[in-house]
Amino acid sequence: MTKKIEAIIREEKLNDVKDALRAIGIVGMNVCEVRGHGRQGGIVLAGRTGSYQVDMLPRLQLNIVLSDKNVDRTVDAICNATRSGKPGDGIIFVYPVDEVIRIRTNERGHEALMYEGDIDTVSET
Numbered sequence: 001m002t003k004k005i006e007a008i009i010r011e012e013k014l015n016d017v018k019d020a021l022r023a024i025g026i027v028g029m030n031v032c033e034v035r036g037h038g039r040q041g042g043i044v045l046a047g048r049t050g051s052y053q054v055d056m057l058p059r060l061q062l063n064i065v066l067s068d069k070n071v072d073r074t075v076d077a078i079c080n081a082t083r084s085g086k087p088g089d090g091i092i093f094v095y096p097v098d099e100v101i102r103i104r105t106n107e108r109g110h111e112a113l114m115y116e117g118d119i120d121t122v123s124e125t
């Protein structure tokens with residue numbers, strides 16, 4: 001029914017990914033700053049006093065809650081906009097969402113995810 005896409009991306013890819021999402025009609029989203037590492041465990045930097053390990057690298061976490069049927073298209077758009085092909089491009093998690101409540105109107109579920117002109121109101125499928 002309703003899913004949450006949590007995409008951990010490079011900070012410099014935010015504008016590209018926002019453009020790609022706007023192009024397919026994704027409206028509601030949020031972003032937060034996170035730090036972490038994947039399987040390389042961070043990077044080694046050369047400083048004036050020698051090299052040191054940075055194990056928690058800054059990334060952006062992009063969160064989108066949307067209808068099930070739009071997940072694949074949205075994940076593809078995010079991947080295409082953020083992939084450089086180098087290690088550290090990021091990772092995407094998809095979770096089930098139990099409920100959505102728009103505070104102003106008390107709309108629930110799918111109703112609370114509808115935006116004027118968004119992927120749900122314009123797409124045929």
Ligand SMILES: Nc1ncnc2c1ncn2[C@@H]1O[C@H](COP(=O)(O)OP(=O)(O)OP(=O)(O)O)[C@@H](O)[C@H]1O
Pocket residue numbers: 008034035036037038039040057059086087088089090091
């Ligand atoms: N298993 C995980 N759980 C939570 N966050 C993760 C996990 N793996 C990666 N991340 C987050 O995603 C960011 C980017 O990860 P990264 O792209 O390096 O993944 P990777 O699995 O090491 O793939 P690659 O080999 O392409 O680097 C990390 O900095 C971290 O914030």
Ligand SMILES: [Mg+2]
Pocket residue numbers: 037038039040041087088089
């Ligand atoms: Mg990595």
